[in-house]
Amino acid sequence: MKTFHHIGLPTDESHPGEYFVEDTKVWVTDPRKHPYKVEYLRFEPDSPVTGPVRNLPHVAYRVDDIQAELLGEQVLIEPFEPSPNFTVAFILKDGAVIEFMKFENESDLPWR
Template identity: 40%
Template sequence: MKYPFSHIGIPTTDEKNWDGFYEPGKIHYTDFTKDEYGVEWIKFDSDTPMPEMMQKLPHVAYLVDNIEEAVEGKEILVETFSPGEGVRVAFIIHNGSPVEFMEVKE
């Protein structure tokens, strides 16, 4: 199934004007909706529990209606979690790269 594109996440070690911090994952991030090209910059603290692949490789993100259906039968990189109210995300490995599925409830 094809899903609508949401954004691209690019890991960095540079300091940015961070829009948020996801404490459980030790992830600083910018708001991709503010970027004209849909780029989300992400920086991981040294004690992040996130897999190395997430820390080193960019990821593309797609909007899904049902995250459980989207990840069914896929190789899971990061189990489903909620980085904010009304949002659930999960990461899979697709052809050796991370892909994010994002379910947003209004």
């Protein structure tokens, strides 16, 4: 299964309802609360995220098996858990940044 979830847009501006992801030192918004499923990402200056994930928009898909999606792909960020029961990874495919998300329930997502 691969289902569209949101688009992510890097920004330098703070947005209401941001959530801090400690592992990547980035503030993110909840795309479920945006009418067009947009997630804003505001990186701290010392964020370990560099390159395309930090500088380009991304398209995110909910998947059943992240490892299967990564096979043969240019992995930008290996799978990690920004919160319990929620795993993400990023690839670069044809010049586009793609995020894969694995979770059982929407309530597993870190945004509250």
